[in-house]
Amino acid sequence: MRIPQCNPRLAYLGLRKEIDAAIARVLDKGVYILGGEAYFFEQEFAAYVGAAHGVGTGSGTEALHLALKACGIGHGHEVITVSHTAVATVAAIDLAGALPVLVDINPETFTIDAKQVEAAITPETKAVIPVHLYGRPVDMAEIIAVAEKHGIPVIEDCAQSHGAVYGGRKTGAWGTIAAFSFYPTKNLGAFGDGGMVVTSDKALADRCRSLREYGWGERYVSVEPGWNTRLDELQAAILRVKLPHLDKANMRRREIARRYDHGLKKSPATITPVIAVDRTHVYHQYVVRHADRDRLREFLAEKDIGTLIHYPVPVHLQPAYAGRVKVPFPLKNTEKIASEILSLPMFPELSASEADEVIAAIAKFKD
Ligand SMILES: *Cc1c(COP(=O)(O)O)cnc(C)c1O
Numbered sequence: 001m002r003i004p005q006c007n008p009r010l011a012y013l014g015l016r017k018e019i020d021a022a023i024a025r026v027l028d029k030g031v032y033i034l035g036g037e038a039y040f041f042e043q044e045f046a047a048y049v050g051a052a053h054g055v056g057t058g059s060g061t062e063a064l065h066l067a068l069k070a071c072g073i074g075h076g077h078e079v080i081t082v083s084h085t086a087v088a089t090v091a092a093i094d095l096a097g098a099l100p101v102l103v104d105i106n107p108e109t110f111t112i113d114a115k116q117v118e119a120a121i122t123p124e125t126k127a128v129i130p131v132h133l134y135g136r137p138v139d140m141a142e143i144i145a146v147a148e149k150h151g152i153p154v155i156e157d158c159a160q161s162h163g164a165v166y167g168g169r170k171t172g173a174w175g176t177i178a179a180f181s182f183y184p185t186k187n188l189g190a191f192g193d194g195g196m197v198v199t200s201d202k203a204l205a206d207r208c209r210s211l212r213e214y215g216w217g218e219r220y221v222s223v224e225p226g227w228n229t230r231l232d233e234l235q236a237a238i239l240r241v242k243l244p245h246l247d248k249a250n251m252r253r254r255e256i257a258r259r260y261d262h263g264l265k266k267s268p269a270t271i272t273p274v275i276a277v278d279r280t281h282v283y284h285q286y287v288v289r290h291a292d293r294d295r296l297r298e299f300l301a302e303k304d305i306g307t308l309i310h311y312p313v314p315v316h317l318q319p320a321y322a323g324r325v326k327v328p329f330p331l332k333n334t335e336k337i338a339s340e341i342l343s344l345p346m347f348p349e350l351s352a353s354e355a356d357e358v359i360a361a362i363a364k365f366k367d
Helices: 009-014 016-028 038-047 062-068 087-095 114-120 140-150 202-211 233-266 293-303 332-337 351-366
Strands: 053-057 078-080 098-101 125-128 155-157 177-181 195-198 286-289 343-345
Touching: 009 016, 016 098, 016 233, 038 053, 038 195, 038 233, 053 062, 062 087, 062 155, 062 177, 062 195, 078 087, 078 177, 087 098, 098 114, 114 140, 125 140, 195 202, 202 293, 233 286, 233 351, 293 343, 293 351
Parallel strands: 078 098, 078 125, 155 177
Antiparallel strands: 053 195, 177 195, 286 343
């Protein structure tokens, strides 16, 4: 594609010398698992988020899985989240042995409907996972009020919201514990897999540290059954180079979003995302809605413009999860928008003229 939907290689080229040096530093030092880089990056990233502790993991899915296990969640428990999310959110609940309970979204914000969360709570409910989808912070005050009323932890899925701010605090600093992904195309991406749990609860952080290494207390002695999920030392070194550039990259994403918002006014059949005036949207994705989405997508592809669909099939309708999730209410909004959503090209290195080309191409689409 001439204009790809995303292009993580450009982030490498922009910082090539520093990243190459960081990789060489790790290889030369000779400590390849949980050496200094992972340790320092955990502290630097937790400080960036505004939480006391960070525990690196092998991926974002594993960060969610680890957070759930550290909160004591397993068989016989229910965890409430959305069906309109990356399958990873639901996979992590299933992996922990609990039952995912999937509720609907607000079609304007694409994020969890707090009223349905409250209505879905049962005596078995042990956590709620709000997902800051596309980089737009969820109304955390509402979710925390419901969770506190019922005495359950809030596990934030921040895989798409690095740096997003709600109510003066970053996403990841609101919940009991939060999970981040450093998948290459995320707002803060490694050049491989990686993830992190952040929390200000020391006991929870300690349990995460133990569980991610076989449940060790002292080395080689497991105090509870754990497994292995650690942030790779090379990826940690790369992420330490990239973290100081995250705010600038998010600012650039917001500039592109403003350009799309303005330019797409000429194409009223293309519904642009609601602007979040009271919070900082970091536009992991810029998602529009269009009644004739599939034809629009083909039309753009013919013009060599890449788009993606996040996500084409809601999790409750995916073959693997039939019978493995509970859907207490009809997911009307989730099912409706799945056929309308389209993620336009969005990455910090996308130029203004490329964004204008996308806008001009959409204006030419006849519906
Ligand atoms: C990417 C993503 C994950 C999973 O992260 P991985 O690092 O790919 O395992 C979880 N939740 C959401 C919302 C995501 O976008």
